[in-house]
Amino acid sequence: MPTDIEMAEATWAVAPANLSAEVFEQMMDDATKKAKILTKVIQSQSDKYVVHAAGQEFLRFEAWSTLARGYGWTAGVETITDVLDTDGHTVIGVEAYAVLRDNMGTQIGGAPARCMMDEPNWSNKPLAQVASMAGTRAASKALRIGLSWVVVLAGYNPTPAEEFERDASGEVVVASRTASPKPPRKRAESPNKAVKTPQPTSDMEEIIICPLHGYDSEGNILLVPDRNGTPRQVTFFKSEKMKNHAHPIDGTDPTEWCNRYEVVKLIESGELEVTPIPVPDPTPAPEPEPEPVPAVDAATQMQAEAEAIKMAAEVLMVESDEAEEPFRDLAEGSGYTWEEFVEQVLPTDSLTDYLSMGGSLKGLTARLKRIQENKNG
Numbered sequence: 001m002p003t004d005i006e007m008a009e010a011t012w013a014v015a016p017a018n019l020s021a022e023v024f025e026q027m028m029d030d031a032t033k034k035a036k037i038l039t040k041v042i043q044s045q046s047d048k049y050v051v052h053a054a055g056q057e058f059l060r061f062e063a064w065s066t067l068a069r070g071y072g073w074t075a076g077v078e079t080i081t082d083v084l085d086t087d088g089h090t091v092i093g094v095e096a097y098a099v100l101r102d103n104m105g106t107q108i109g110g111a112p113a114r115c116m117m118d119e120p121n122w123s124n125k126p127l128a129q130v131a132s133m134a135g136t137r138a139a140s141k142a143l144r145i146g147l148s149w150v151v152v153l154a155g156y157n158p159t160p161a162e163e164f165e166r167d168a169s170g171e172v173v174v175a176s177r178t179a180s181p182k183p184p185r186k187r188a189e190s191p192n193k194a195v196k197t198p199q200p201t202s203d204m205e206e207i208i209i210c211p212l213h214g215y216d217s218e219g220n221i222l223l224v225p226d227r228n229g230t231p232r233q234v235t236f237f238k239s240e241k242m243k244n245h246a247h248p249i250d251g252t253d254p255t256e257w258c259n260r261y262e263v264v265k266l267i268e269s270g271e272l273e274v275t276p277i278p279v280p281d282p283t284p285a286p287e288p289e290p291e292p293v294p295a296v297d298a299a300t301q302m303q304a305e306a307e308a309i310k311m312a313a314e315v316l317m318v319e320s321d322e323a324e325e326p327f328r329d330l331a332e333g334s335g336y337t338w339e340e341f342v343e344q345v346l347p348t349d350s351l352t353d354y355l356s357m358g359g360s361l362k363g364l365t366a367r368l369k370r371i372q373e374n375k376n377g
Contacts, residue, residue, distance in 0.1 A: 034070045035154035041066060042154075051161035058161040059151060061136050064143040067150060072103035075142045077135040083114060093117055094131040098138035100146055104347065106363040109146050113137035113163075137162045141205075158208065210234045210247055210258055211272060223300075224250045232303060236260045326361050327351055334368055345371060 083093035093116035100109035115134035140160035148158035214234035223231035245260035266272035331341035
């Protein structure tokens with residue numbers, strides 16, 4: 001059975017290799033407008049859309065779902081499964097799997113999530129409520145995989161509020177991803193090495209900026225020059241052909257890579273410290289609030305996201321004829337000429353546009369089947 005991370009992210013590519021600069025610029029302009037609309041909606045009823053913790057704003061599922069409507073997407077729970085203890089009988093939690101679909105019903109993403117009864121906020125709740133939260137978390141994660149970049153443009157933290165743990169009183173517990181001033185001796189291994197190592201218990205998806213290479217000794221976010229000399233943050237990204245999230249290590253020749261799995265293992269082993277940030281306690285004599293995670297303005301984050309997409313596109317670039325070949329085979333096997341296939345089956349004006357919107361051969365095969373069924377019916 002695939003791992004949580006494989007199931008959640010295998011269906012979402014960083015960017016198609018043939019995405020032109022003009023199309024990407026139009027896409028970013030559209031996303032920026034939608035981000036502003038989302039901000040306006042949230043500000044009108046902030047208490048219903050946002051959770052405030054540790055000086056940051058985390059969007060609830062309702063906000064993610066609202067943004068998805070702007071793209072014609074919906075997230076729905078497909079499966080709910082009890083998680084059993086080692087005795088094979090005692091229910092200790094619930095696992096849900098949610099899928100992300102476009103307005104044609106084609107699956108464009110998905111994600112699993114769990115809600116466990118050993119969590120402080122859920123230890124005394126009915127099983128039905130535990131199952132409901134597992135479904136909400138899965139749907140939020142599926143939406144996050146597709147829309148986190150737009151949420152960042154809107155100025156919000158890209159981690160859904162439902163993904164954070166809560167204490168027994170229901171308060172959100174947030175952890176800083178700022179690295180310890182003392183750097184560890186071990187460096188994360190390249191994702192391209194063939195040595196198999198035990199995987200950590202989670203991928204800690206909220207880690208976007210690399211704790212090893214993305215901060216200076218005082219915990220401030222670093223900006224390093226890319227190949228064009230443009231300053232950028234050191235962020236993890238994952239392309240369609242990469243097994244794990246990673247980033248190239250600045251200054252290495254030949255290029256070496258830092259793997260997020262390896263970073264998480266260092267955190268779990270205690271070799272890399274992650275300092276917890278408690279939610280401020282509203283008492284008459286409160287403890288001094290810890291410094292919040294360094295804020296990242298939307299423009300800088302957008303530049304980092306764009307650079308990561310550009311880098312992934314350069315790594316994955318293939319000849320257009322090779323990308324088009326399986327689609328031509330599908331057309332020929334279904335009795336269409338290529339021109340008929342483009343005109344009658346493709347939902348866009350060209351295969352390039354279809355791929356740039358996240359389309360896949362699997363999705364087009366399903367669409368062709370529906371068309372043929374409608375003709376036969």
